[in-house]
Structures are given as structure tokens and as C-alpha cells.
Amino acid sequence: MKRYLIACLFANAVAAQPPGNVTRHDKLQQQVWNLTTVMYHDVVNPPAAARFYAYSMLAGYEVLCQLDPSMYVFQYSVGMKTGLRTPISHTVDKELAVLYAILETGKNIIPSGHLLQEKQDSLLDNYRNGKVASSTIDASVELAKFVSAKIAQHSKSDGYFTLSTRQRYTPVSSSGSWRPTPPEYMAAVEPHWKTIRTFFLDSAQQFKPAPPTPFDGAAHSPFMKLVRDVYAITSELKAEEKVIANFWDCNPFAVQFQGHMSIGLKKISPGGHWMSITGIACQQTRLDFAKTVFLHTLVAMSLHDAFVSCWDEKYRSQRIRPETAINKYVDARWQPFLQTPPFPEYSSGHSVISTAVAELLTHFLGDSFAYIDSSETYIGIPARRFSSFRSAAAEARVSRLYGGIHFRDAIENGGEQGERIGKYILAKLGLQPFVKQELSRPATN
Numbered sequence: 001m002k003r004y005l006i007a008c009l010f011a012n013a014v015a016a017q018p019p020g021n022v023t024r025h026d027k028l029q030q031q032v033w034n035l036t037t038v039m040y041h042d043v044v045n046p047p048a049a050a051r052f053y054a055y056s057m058l059a060g061y062e063v064l065c066q067l068d069p070s071m072y073v074f075q076y077s078v079g080m081k082t083g084l085r086t087p088i089s090h091t092v093d094k095e096l097a098v099l100y101a102i103l104e105t106g107k108n109i110i111p112s113g114h115l116l117q118e119k120q121d122s123l124l125d126n127y128r129n130g131k132v133a134s135s136t137i138d139a140s141v142e143l144a145k146f147v148s149a150k151i152a153q154h155s156k157s158d159g160y161f162t163l164s165t166r167q168r169y170t171p172v173s174s175s176g177s178w179r180p181t182p183p184e185y186m187a188a189v190e191p192h193w194k195t196i197r198t199f200f201l202d203s204a205q206q207f208k209p210a211p212p213t214p215f216d217g218a219a220h221s222p223f224m225k226l227v228r229d230v231y232a233i234t235s236e237l238k239a240e241e242k243v244i245a246n247f248w249d250c251n252p253f254a255v256q257f258q259g260h261m262s263i264g265l266k267k268i269s270p271g272g273h274w275m276s277i278t279g280i281a282c283q284q285t286r287l288d289f290a291k292t293v294f295l296h297t298l299v300a301m302s303l304h305d306a307f308v309s310c311w312d313e314k315y316r317s318q319r320i321r322p323e324t325a326i327n328k329y330v331d332a333r334w335q336p337f338l339q340t341p342p343f344p345e346y347s348s349g350h351s352v353i354s355t356a357v358a359e360l361l362t363h364f365l366g367d368s369f370a371y372i373d374s375s376e377t378y379i380g381i382p383a384r385r386f387s388s389f390r391s392a393a394a395e396a397r398v399s400r401l402y403g404g405i406h407f408r409d410a411i412e413n414g415g416e417q418g419e420r421i422g423k424y425i426l427a428k429l430g431l432q433p434f435v436k437q438e439l440s441r442p443a444t445n
Contacts, residue, residue, distance in 0.1 A: 028060075028292050029279035031099050034119045035106045036272045042112045043253045043266060046349060047193045047307040050271040051160065052110050053300040054199065059105040059151040060098040061297040063144060064290055067094055071290070090139035096127050098293055101144035101151075108152040158197035166192045169315075176215025176223075177318045178344035186342035194312035199301040200425045204312035207424070209417040212317050212346040213409050217329060224329065226407040230322040231330050234337055234404040241402040242337065247376065247384055248273070248350060248399035249338050268376060270350050271303040274357045276375035277392070281365055291434060295364060298425075302360055303353055306421050310352040310414070311343075319346040322404055336404030348406045351397040351414030352421070358393035359422025364434050365389070393418075 035056055039049050065071040103120050107113035127137055169191035171179045180186060194204040201207070216223045237245075250270040268276070278299045282292040323340045327333075341349075362369070367388055374383040386392040397415050400406035406414075 026279070026283050027095060027099055028102075028289070028296065029283060031060075031102045031119070031123075032057075032275055032279055032296060034103065034116060035110070036268065036275070038106065038110050038112050038115050039269065039272065040252075040266055041115065042110065044110070044269065045189045045252060046250075046269045046271060047190050047196075047304075047311055048160075049252070049269040050300065050303040050307045050353075051155075051158075051196070052106065053271060053275055054297075054304040055109055055151055055155045056102050056105040057293075057297040057300040059144075059148045060102040060293050062147045062151060063098045063101045064094070064293055066143060066147060067092060067097070068290075071294075091133070091136045092143055093127065093132055093136050093140045095289055096123070096132070096137065097140040097144045098289075099123055100141055101148045104144055104148035105151055108148060109155055159195045163190070163192050163195070166195075172318050174215075175217060176320050178320055179324060180342060181321055181323050181340040183339075184342075188315075189341070189343045190311060191315050191343075193308060194315065196308055198305045198308050200428055201305045201309060201421070204308050207309050207417055207420050208316075209313055209347045209413040212319050212413070213407070215320065226409060227322065227325045227329060229408055230401065230404055230406075231326050231334065233401060234334075237337060237402060243382075244395055245337050245399045245402040247381055248396045249403065250350065251339060251341060267379060270353055271300075271307070273375050274299060274303060274354065277371075277373055277389075278357075278361065280371055280373065280375070281361060281369065281389075284371055285365065285434075287434065295361075298429075299357055299360060302356055302422065302425050305425070306353040306356040306418060307349065309417065309421060310347055310349050313347050313417075314344040314349075317346045318344045319407075319410070321345045322407060338403030338405050340405050345406060346410045347414035347417055348397065348400050348410045349414070350400055351406075351411050352418040354393040354396040355415045355418030356422040356425075358389040359419055360426065361389040363426050364431075366433070 032053075035053060039052060044052065061071070100120060100123060103116045103123065107116040107120070110116075124137060124141070128134075169188045171177060171188065178188070180188070196204075198204065213223050213226055218224065233241075249267055250273050251267055252269050253266055275296065278296055282295060287295070321340050322345070323334075323336050367390070369389060370385070370387050372383050372385050373392065377383055386395070393415070397411045400411050401408060
């Protein structure tokens with residue numbers, strides 16, 4: 001019988017404000033949020049979302065480099081020699097040019113990027129109303145478009161547009177291998193993502209995690225111990241564990257059935273969640289505009305690389321999900337608390353990317369940076385307080401166990417994989433932490 005799909009958009013909210021209280025200082029956070037709303041609209045999968053954030057933020061960062069060549073130390077350290085320097089003959093408003101370039105790039109590379117035109121128009125209106133000279137606005141937009149076009153062109157050579165030409169993925173038929181899971185039995189997401197060009201890593205294989213526990217359906221095997229572990233924990237979830245699982249779900253498109261109807265419940269992507277956390281931290285510390293742009297760009301590009309690394313392992317090991325294993329070997333009626341994502345289990349994506357970004361933010365903002373994460377209040381998920389970025393990453397990791405979508409070794413080894421990626425990026429860039437006195441403001445209600 002025919003089923004109808006209902007896409008539930010932001011509750012009251014395509015026009016909603018980003019998490020937190022946006023002030024003049026937080027114009028960048030507003031534009032990142034605008035990117036998020038479009039990706040939310042398009043139901044962009046997690047690896048692709050990280051790519052879109054990365055190039056959009058890189059365009060904004062490149063504008064800063066055009067206006068202040070001393071910023072190029074970061075760009076050239078990752079091999080992004082795109083030859084963008086150009087004479088700037090008129091006065092340019094730095095913030096306007098950066099923000100416009102971010103939106104312009106998103107408009108050019110995100111499927112429904114045309115929706116950002118309204119945001120660009122609103123941005124220009126704000127500057128006109130602020131009595132910024134027309135010549136300055138025009139020069140700022142000209143620079144932003146010039147840089148954005150170069151970045152968008154550069155993005156076309158990273159392998160993204162050849163993904164659809166690659167051989168169609170067919171799940172492996174062995175007992176311990178991944179296969180599509182209910183309720184929608186969706187096809188595997190981005191099986192060839194390992195072929196996408198990275199920003200910092202030398203290759204997708206550079207940080208392969210330890211091998212997963214070998215599959216063995218025997219009752220007392222190490223693998224079946226992992227299976228029973230997930231089953232036991234999810235069978236007696238405490239209220240707080242359910243809250244944690246739901247908070248870090250970050251499934252761009254979960255599906256629920258009501259009779260003959262399937263209802264799509266959309267949430268922010270894992271990368272979008274950490275981009276929001278970055279914005280909250282920058283807002284709390286009141287970092288200057290250049291540092292705020294830099295940190296968002298670094299996080300976005302690192303998210304991209306972490307996803308490439310993780311997806312490389314996912315389609316190498318192609319491991320079975322807990323849902324499939326528990327239904328076959330333990331309890332045919334068991335269901336995970338969270339919907340199982342449509343790709344192989346090992347390693348845990350959220351564990352990899354959360355730990356990598358936590359290492360970056362900890363380096364720049366401190367190991368005891370307390371903050372309140374309000375990233376998902378727009379869909380009714382209450383804010384949570386964290387004592388540090390690493391504690392948030394630890395909670396993101398364990399959320400996958402509570403959700404019933406990952407085995408413990410995928411979580412632990414994924415975290416170790418992410419930590420190595422984060423520390424490698426920091427070592428490669430060789431940058432110092434931000435000034436400590438900027439970071440003394442505690443999280444408040």
C-alpha cells in the first residue's frame with residue numbers, strides 16, 4: 001500500500017534564530033546557522049554536510065587572508081594555494097565581505113543554496129541601514145564573490161562530483177556484514193566517501209583505527225559479548241541515558257511509521273552540532289572576529305577530514321549493526337532506542353568527529369571550558385551543561401551505546417581515532433592557544 005512521507009521542518013523555525021542570544025559580535029554564528037537551515041531543508045547526510053561547512057567557511061577565511069596576508073600561515077600550511085590574491089582598490093568592510101562570502105559559497109555548493117539569496121539580501125540591508133557607504137558595500141560584495149567563485153571552483157576537484165559515477169554499492173552477504181535496517185531499509189550512505197580529498201590528512205587511511213572485534217556468532221565469543229552488552233544496557237535504560245541518547249542523536253532524517261504513513265523527523269547533523277558548539281564557545285568568550293572565523297574554519301575543515309577517515313573504515317570493515325545482530329542472535333523483537341543510521345557500524349562516526357573537534361577546541365579555549373549547549377532547543381531538545389569539550393565528546397560517544405546503534409569497541413576505538421586526528425591537525429598547524437584572559441567567562445543560564 002502506498003505510504004506518504006511527511007518532512008517535519010523546524011518547528012516554528014526556518015526563520016528561527018541560532019542557539020544562544022545573537023548580538024553584533026555573533027554575525028558569523030548567524031550565517032553558519034543559515035547554512036545549517038538549508039542543509040536541514042535538504043536532509044544533507046553527515047559527511048556531505050561537513051564538506052559544505054568546510055568550503056563555505058574556507059571562503060570566509062580566505063577573505064580575511066586577502067585583507068590581512070599574515071593570516072595566510074594557516075591556509076598555506078594545508079596546501080590550499082589557490083592563487084587568490086588580487087588588488088583591492090576600494091575600501092572593504094571586512095565583516096561584510098567575510099559573511100557574504102560564506103553565504104555565497106553555500107549558495108553555490110549546497111543543493112538548495114539558492115535559499116541563501118534571501119539571507120544575503122537581508123545582510124546587505126543591515127549594512128545599508130547601518131549607514132555603510134554604498135561604495136564600501138559594493139567593494140565588499142565584489143571581493144566576496146571573487147573569493148567564493150575561486151573556492152567553489154577548487155571544491156569541484158575534490159572528487160565529490162565523481163561519486164555518482166562510481167560502481168553502485170552492494171552490501172556484503174557474509175553473516176557479520178552490514179545490511180540495510182528497518183524501518184526504511186535505506187541504501188548505504190556515501191560508500192565511496194574515502195575518495196574525497198582531505199584538507200589536513202595525507203590520506204583517508206592515515207588514521208585507521210584498531211581492527212574491530214572479529215565477528216563470531218558463537219554464544220560466548222568476544223563479539224557476542226559486545227552484542228549482549230548493547231542488549232543489556234538498552235533493555236534497562238535510565239531516564240538520563242535516554243536524554244543523552246536523544247541529545248546526541250543528530251540523525252538528519254529518522255523515520256517513524258504511523259499506520260500507512262512514514263514521517264520524517266529531521267535533526268541537526270553531527271557536524272552541524274559541533275559547529276554550533278563552536279559558535280556558542282566563541283560567543284561566550286567574545287573572541288574577536290578574526291579568531292572566530294579562524295576557529296569555525298578549522299573546526300569545519302577538521303570535521304570534513306574526520307568524516308573521510310571514519311567513512312574509510314566503515315566501508316573497509318563493513319560491520320553489522322547491533323540491531324541486525326541482536327534480532328538474529330538474541331531477541332527478534334528488540335529495537336534500538338535510536339533509529340539505526342544507514343551505513344556500516346565501525347567505527348562510530350560521532351565518536352570520531354566529536355573527539356577530534358573536542359581536542360581542537362580544548363587546545364584553543366582550555367581544558368575546563370564550561371558551557372551550555374543549546375544547539376537543539378529549536379526542535380524542543382533542552383540545553384545541557386558541560387564542564388569541558390572533552391566531557392561533551394565523552395557523552396557523545398556513550399550516547400551511541402545508549403541509543404543501541406553502536407558496539408562498545410566502535411565507540412572506544414572511534415574516540416581514539418578522533419583523538420589522533422585532532423592532535424595531528426594541531427601538530428601540523430603548530431598554532432598556540434588563544435589568550436587565556438579571553439576565556440574566563442563561565443557558562444551561565
